Amino acid sequence: MMDRSRTHRTRRLAAASLAALVATAAAMAPFSLATLAWAGELAATSGASAGALASALPAASTGASGITEPAVGWINTSRLPLLVALVIICGSVIAGILLARSGRPLRIRRLAALDAVDEAIGRATEMGRSVLFVPGIQDMTDIQTVAGVTVLGRVAKTAAEYDARLEVPTSRSIVMAAARETVQAAHFTAGRPETYNESNIFYITDEQFGYVAAVTGKMVREKPAACFYMGAFYAESLLFAENGNSIGAIQIAGTAEPSQLPFFVAACDYTLIGEEFFAASAYLSGERDQLGSVKGQDFGKLFIAAAILIGCALATAAVFIPSLAGAAASFKAHLGG
Amino acid sequence: MDTNTHDRQGGGGGGSFLARLGGIDRRWIFLAMGLSIAIPILLKLRFPEVPGPMARATFDAIESIPEGSRVLLAFDYDPASAGELQPMANAMVHHCAARGHKIVFMALWPLGKQMADATIDDVLLEFHPNYAYGTDYVQLGYKAGNEAVVKLMATNLPQQYSTDAAGAALSSLPLVAGVQDLAAFQLIASISAGYPGAKEWVQYANSAAPEAFTLVSGSTGVQVSQLLPYYPAQMEGLLVAVKGAAEYEMLVTAKYPSADKPELLAERLGQGRVRMGPQLVAHLLMIGLIILGNVAMIAGRSRGGAR
Amino acid sequence: MLQRTVPIAILSLSGLILMLAYFSPMTTSWGETVLEWFNILAAVAFVLGAGNLLAVNLEKISSRRPGWAYAGITLVSFFLMLGFGLLKVGAVPNPEHPDLHFAGSYDTAASPFGWTYEYVFSPLTATMFAMLAFYVASAAFRAFRAKNTESILLLGTAFVILLAQTAAGMFLTGWIPEDSMFAFLRLDWMKVAITEHIQTAGMRAITIGIALGVVATSLRLILGIDKSYLSRS
DSSP states (O other): HHHHHHHHHHHHHHHHHHHHHHHHHHIIIIIIIIHHHHHHHHHTTTTTTOOHEEEHOOEEOOOOOOOEEEEOOSOOOOHHHHHHHHHHHHHHHHHHHHHHHHOOOOOOOOOOOHHHHHHHHHHHHHHHOOEEOOOSSSSSSSSHHHHHHHHHHHHHHHHHHHHHHHHEEEHHHHHHHHHHHHHHHHHHTTGGGGOOOGGEEOOSSSSSHHHHHHHHHHHHHHSSSEEEESOOOHHHHHHHHHHHTTTTTHHHHHHOOOHHHHHHHHHHEEEEEEEHHHHHHHHOOOHHHHHHHHHHHHHHHHHHHHHHHHHHHHHHHHOOGGGGGGHHHHHHHTTOO | OOOOOOOOTOOOOSSSSHHHTOOOOOHHHHHHHHHHHHHHHHOOOOOOOOOOHHHHHHHHHHHSOTOOEEEEEEEEOHHHHHHHHHHHHHHHHHHHTTTTTTEEESSSTHHHHHHHHHIIIIIIIIHHHTTBBBTTTTEEEOOSTTHHHHHHHHHHHHOOOOOOOSSSSSSTTTTTTTTGGGOOOOOEEEEEESSSSSIIIIIIIITOOOTTTEEEEEETTHHHHHGGTTTTTTOOOEHHHHHHHHHHHHHHHHHOSSOOOOOHHHTTTTTHHHHHHHHHHHHHHHHHHHHHHHHHHHHHHHHHOOO | HHHHHHHHHHHHHHHHHHHHHHHHHGGHHHHHHHHOOOOOOHHHHHHHHHHHHHHHHHHHHHTTTHHHHHHHHOOOOHHHHHHHHHTTTOBBBTBBBOOOOOGGSSSTTTSHHOOOOOOOIIIHHHHHHHHHHHHHHHHHHOOOOSSSSHHHHHHHHHHHHHTTSSSHHHHHHTTTTSSSTTTTHHHHHHHHHHHIIHHHHHHHHHHHHHHHHHHHHHHHTTTTTOOTTTTOO
16 A cells, blocks of 8 residues: 555656656746747847847857857856756656556557567577677777677677677777676676687777678578677778678667768668667666666657757748848757757 | 678578679689779779869868968878878868968877978979978977877967977977967868867867867768768868768869979879779779679579479 | 666766756866766776677687687777777878887878778778668669658658759750749759758757657656666676
């Protein structure tokens, strides 16, 4: 009884917070700035002093060199709109997590690429061939590499359960170290610590095409049955994918590099596109907190869509109502455009 | 001999010739592609190029700044992308030197410095031997840090580059002595193959001083989709892949020919146009392959339906 | 317990400092310090990577695993370039300090290091990149099939761009006057419409989604909700 009422209170609190956040966003960030700017424009036009209004808006000092110098002090006021947007988006993610913890049912659409992980590793086990995982060519400073390594943990756990050999060639030393920790943890989680072999996760070279040559050569010689490409890729994406095709491997890719997505989509069996890749770790874990963050992310998308629609409406209206032109320009400027 | 076991399309295996074509061995495709590139190069096939709006905009951007301006050329690529980007780099250096601009070279990629050195030797000093190091051009070299380099240069260039690539203090080089930040340049050009590159110059240099300098860029075809949103607001000019390089070469060589080395200039600043020949044939080949693949798929389906 | 708590604490603190440094001028140097720490770690880790490279390839040679000759070539190349660079073998003397060997420049083509870069490394990387042309052709042949409406639209777009990016575009439609009512049928016009409007709009949408994914993933890591990158005690 006590738990149910606490859950109910948490749920109400989270829902109220989320509603307040979205309402504040809608009222404050895009609309009120435009309204303030519009009011300022009208006031200036009618001869009234806009000094008070201007002083309320963030002003950047321009040095003699023409470079806009950052404001001194605790807050860089020229970046205030971005801070507001960040607070709203982060707040929506946190609110999503709170909602998930309150026990609210979560529906995340199925991602075919992730549902195929088990199938791919099972195929490799049946064929007696290895599984290849490529965590991208960037270092751990790139969030895509971090996301790739977290997906590696899930893949490694499944590979350990199926007793499939997983190989992870890396292009950065730190990524090798992180991947080793991750795969070892996965083997422990799967209850197969004795099957962990750290020599299966190895460093090749930082040089992009040297790494590509080594990995594609390995693919052609050893013919892994399943290939995972999860991380940041550049020109080597199609080289990997086509080589994987030539050896008959099932290929699952995920990247947030927009320019490489078409190559993976054309050549791989399954592809995680952009934000699907970042949601992959949450999806595979099944943990409520992580799934809640994915839901919260969607509210952030709604906020951005609202800002885009309001900006487009203002810009369109400004064509027909000249007095709105200043407001539209101010809206764009304050949102960093 | 179909080595592509994942290809279930195109009705591979037994039956009509057209349906079998859908499962053709990829090595025939590789051979066709090799011939489509080699033959135009060997036959020196050239096709007329009409400069498009983006190449014109890039040309006009460099023309519009006063003669003798200080320009920054960032060589943000390596030998792998030199096929697409070296022609535009050559043309841009010649264009700037022909306008008398003072050029500062730098690189965000480790091998970019070598690309810049090669361009200096092959183009700048070859066609503009009067250019003196220190007063007319400077090589700052490569700096590690990706976008952090751009961020710091935007407000404090001497802190990022205290010496040039050879170790000489910037204060000893008249061209860059006293340069505090990027606003000292009238034009910044990034020849970019990816990250870090033109996008970082837009995000961290142009955003710091939108009106202080003109920004232009040359990019590979794959990356240009990420740069198009910035044109023409943040970037006044954008050269796209080999086609953009060929169009820009035409504009530059038409206005700034070499009186004493015309053949050499045509060779060094004609590589973009040379590469358009194989590009045309290769593109036609790809269109043909796509049509062939679809014909094979339809033939395979109709054959399957007839059964 | 500490094995998991300390890494999460470091990650959370570093992430919060980097966010704060972006918005607060007073803390900008803190963010730069965090990045410098990472650069130091990356430099040290490079030694770790080189050690691993040696270990893996030596093991491959000693156990005569398939392809062990490639491991031998790798090691020979590694030590050769390391020697050329570290010892500045054949370096071009520095005009200001001609007597000092280590003041010389090793990255010009006159030195072994520069020569190897110019005549071995550069052609090899360009070759690997050039292989893309062949793979694009085989991928296009295999994957570009008109199976439904979306793929037909994709094919049409591909044909327009492939033709417009070459002289064939001007040959086929360049005769249409730019100011006529049929100017939209020019391939260069269609290319501009596709790349500057349709493609850019789609790219912006994907980029916004990616940015949101980055924020959510980073927040999960900073808050310690996603711990999958950690080892278990």
